[in-house]
Amino acid sequence: MVPLGVLLTPIIAKKTLSLDDLKGRSFAVDGFNVLHQFLALIRARDGTPLMDSEGRVTSHLVGLAFRTTRLVSDYGMKLVIVFDGRPPELKQREVEKRREAKRKAEEEYREAVSRGDYAKAYSKAVMTGRLTREGLDDTKRLLTLLGIPWVQAPGEGEAQAAYMASRGDVWAANSRDYDSLLFGTPRLLRYLTISGEEWLPSKGRARRLEPELIELEGFLSELGITREQLIDLSILVGTDFNEGIKGIGPKTALKLMRRHGSIEELPEETLAKVPDTYQVIRDIYLDPEITEIYDVETRELDEEGLVGFLCGERSFSPRRVETLVKRMRAASSQRSLTDYIGGGRNA
DNA sequence: ACCCTGTA
DNA sequence: TACAGGGTT
Known part of the structure; x- marks a missing residue:
C-alpha cells in the first residue's frame, strides 16, 4: 500500500x-x-x-x-x-x-x-x-x-x-x-x-x-517546536502534497527545525532541495478549505428504512441487521437516561 | 474488520 | 471467559 x-x-x-x-x-x-x-x-x-x-x-x-x-x-x-x-x-x-x-x-x-x-x-x-x-x-x-x-x-x-x-x-x-x-x-x-x-x-x-x-x-x-514548525518539518519529510527530501526523515527534520527555526532559514544546500511549492503547502495546512455549516447531533434511527436498504437492496441477513437495530435502540435509551439524570454532557 | 459459534 | 476458526455479502 x-x-x-x-x-x-x-x-x-x-x-x-x-x-x-x-x-x-x-x-x-x-x-x-x-x-x-x-x-x-x-x-x-x-x-x-x-x-x-x-x-x-x-x-x-x-x-x-x-x-x-x-x-x-x-x-x-x-x-x-x-x-x-x-x-x-x-x-x-x-x-x-x-x-x-x-x-x-x-x-x-x-x-x-x-x-x-x-x-x-x-x-x-x-x-x-x-x-x-x-x-x-x-x-x-x-x-x-x-x-x-x-x-x-x-x-x-x-x-x-x-x-x-x-x-x-x-x-x-x-x-x-x-x-x-x-x-x-x-x-x-x-x-x-x-x-x-x-x-x-x-x-x-x-x-x-x-x-x-x-x-x-x-x-x-x-x-520544543510550534505548529508552524511542525508543518515545515513535515514538508521536509514529505506530505500528501510533496515528495520530501531524500535523506531527511522525521528526526533529522526535527533537528533542522530546532536549529534553524523555519524553511527560509535552512542552510543554502538544504533550502535548495525544498520544493518551491512549500508556501502553498503551508497555506493548505494553516488555512484549509472547510465548512462551518454542519450538525453533529445524533438523529433518530429509521428502522424500517434500514431494513429495507440493507436487507432489501444490499443482501444483508435480517438477523444481523436486527443486531444493528438493537444496538442503536440501546444507545438511544442510554442517552435519554443520562439526559434525565443530567450527567454525561461533554464535547 | 467484526460477528458468532464451538470448544476447553 | 477466553480463544480459535469459519462466516459475513
Missing part, C-alpha cells in the same frame, strides 16, 4: 489507552480513512470483497455499520463521519501514484488467483480496494438511516475534522494519519477499533493495536 499522510511516528509523543477510557467521548471520524480500511480487509478467503446479489461491493457498509453501532452502544461514543471533498491540486500527483499502485496490484491479484495461491491473492486484493461514487452514496445513506451524523467536507476531511475538534464540537479527530495535527486538531485519536488487532495481509499475521491519543499542545511542547 502506498503510505498516506505525514510520517511522524518516530518523533510522536503518544499515550495509549483503552476503549473504556474513551467512554462518552465524541469524535470526528476520517471517513475515507476507515472506508478504505474496510474495503481492503473485509473479504472472503480468496480476496473477493463482500457483494450484494447485483455484484455491488458492500464490505465498507458491513464494517462501518458494525463498528460504529458498537462504539455508540457499548461505549456511549458520539461519532460524526467526515468525508473528503475535492483534494487540493497539489495532491493530484499523489492520487495518481496510488491509482497506478492499485492497477499493478489488480494484475498481481488476478495472476495469484489463476495459480490458486489464495494467500498471495488476498494480500494483493487488499491493495485494490476502491471507493466508488455509489459506494460513498451508500455509506451516507446507511449513516442517515442509523441516525449517525456525517459531514461532507469541501476539501480535505482531516482539515474539516480538525476544525470541528478545535471548535469543541467534538472531543477529538479520529484517523490513522497524522495530518489532522498539522491542520490544528487539539487531539488526535488513532486506532478506534473494536478488535484491538489489525491484520497484516502481506505478512500473514495480526498485530496488536491500542487506541493512541496525541495531544497537539503537549506533543509540540515536548518537541
Whole structure:
C-alpha cells in the first residue's frame, strides 16, 4: 500500500489507552480513512470483497455499520463521519501514484488467483480496494438511516475534522494519519477499533493495536517546536502534497527545525532541495478549505428504512441487521437516561 | 474488520 | 471467559 499522510511516528509523543477510557467521548471520524480500511480487509478467503446479489461491493457498509453501532452502544461514543471533498491540486500527483499502485496490484491479484495461491491473492486484493461514487452514496445513506451524523467536507476531511475538534464540537479527530495535527486538531485519536488487532495481509499475521491519543499542545511542547514548525518539518519529510527530501526523515527534520527555526532559514544546500511549492503547502495546512455549516447531533434511527436498504437492496441477513437495530435502540435509551439524570454532557 | 459459534 | 476458526455479502 502506498503510505498516506505525514510520517511522524518516530518523533510522536503518544499515550495509549483503552476503549473504556474513551467512554462518552465524541469524535470526528476520517471517513475515507476507515472506508478504505474496510474495503481492503473485509473479504472472503480468496480476496473477493463482500457483494450484494447485483455484484455491488458492500464490505465498507458491513464494517462501518458494525463498528460504529458498537462504539455508540457499548461505549456511549458520539461519532460524526467526515468525508473528503475535492483534494487540493497539489495532491493530484499523489492520487495518481496510488491509482497506478492499485492497477499493478489488480494484475498481481488476478495472476495469484489463476495459480490458486489464495494467500498471495488476498494480500494483493487488499491493495485494490476502491471507493466508488455509489459506494460513498451508500455509506451516507446507511449513516442517515442509523441516525449517525456525517459531514461532507469541501476539501480535505482531516482539515474539516480538525476544525470541528478545535471548535469543541467534538472531543477529538479520529484517523490513522497524522495530518489532522498539522491542520490544528487539539487531539488526535488513532486506532478506534473494536478488535484491538489489525491484520497484516502481506505478512500473514495480526498485530496488536491500542487506541493512541496525541495531544497537539503537549506533543509540540515536548518537541520544543510550534505548529508552524511542525508543518515545515513535515514538508521536509514529505506530505500528501510533496515528495520530501531524500535523506531527511522525521528526526533529522526535527533537528533542522530546532536549529534553524523555519524553511527560509535552512542552510543554502538544504533550502535548495525544498520544493518551491512549500508556501502553498503551508497555506493548505494553516488555512484549509472547510465548512462551518454542519450538525453533529445524533438523529433518530429509521428502522424500517434500514431494513429495507440493507436487507432489501444490499443482501444483508435480517438477523444481523436486527443486531444493528438493537444496538442503536440501546444507545438511544442510554442517552435519554443520562439526559434525565443530567450527567454525561461533554464535547 | 467484526460477528458468532464451538470448544476447553 | 477466553480463544480459535469459519462466516459475513
